Amino acid sequence: MRVVLMGPPGAGKGTQAKRLVERFGMAHLSSGDILRAERAAGTELGEKLKSYMDAGELVPDEIVVEIMAGAVAKQDPQKGLLLDGFPRTIIQAEALDEQLDRLGLPLEAVLIIEADESLLVERITGRRSCPSCGRVYHVKNIPPAKEDICDACGVKLIQREDDTETVVRQRLTAYRSQTEPVIEYYAAGGRKMIKLDGAEPLEEVAEQAAEALGLSG
Ligand code: ADP
């Protein structure tokens, strides 16, 4: 199954992607994680990404398209692909369609997790992430067993630099102006569109996602 996971920052894309991948074993490509890994590697490109990401702006299409095309090419799309946070502009969506069409393996569904702005701000400002395994927690909703320590690897959790209220508001502006039109692009293209309520408890969202995608097990 080849699926694009969309929704505003904080809706629960990464959380749900991890669930789906653990259960169904498709490859998970998060553009945010891939861009953060590039930054952590301290490359020249990583430096360039920093200014956009820390300001809550989208990284330019030519950079993201090249990085993500490389990441997609390394996967076996026949085994299933869950794209999280990419595409975020119509130019990116067109580039992805071209790449998957060339492989004869087009997208099969678009999963959109929706949530109100006030909930998103609360989710994002309470998010804590493991710098080692990437696992995501929330200080109130999904706390680790031991405060600020990752359950899986015992490492101290961090708060992402762009997870402040000011930057979140900028990221939401970018989402509304540049990413929401991608939803219309897919709908106009006759894709299977699945909308889920991200305010629901995470197990329920996970169940609804699996059911709507026709996955079981
Ligand atoms: P996204 O990838 O869409 O930016 P995340 O999956 O990182 O969002 O989730 C944002 C924050 O909200 C995290 O702190 C996560 O633990 C928490 N969260 C995700 N889904 C739910 C949910 N259904 N209920 C409560 N908290 C959630």
Ligand code: AMP
């Ligand atoms: P995320 O981890 O999805 O919240 O993304 C964090 C930041 O990475 C975003 O605010 C953007 O600066 C950048 N980013 C991630 N994915 C994309 C994308 N598809 N296009 C442009 N910028 C992106």
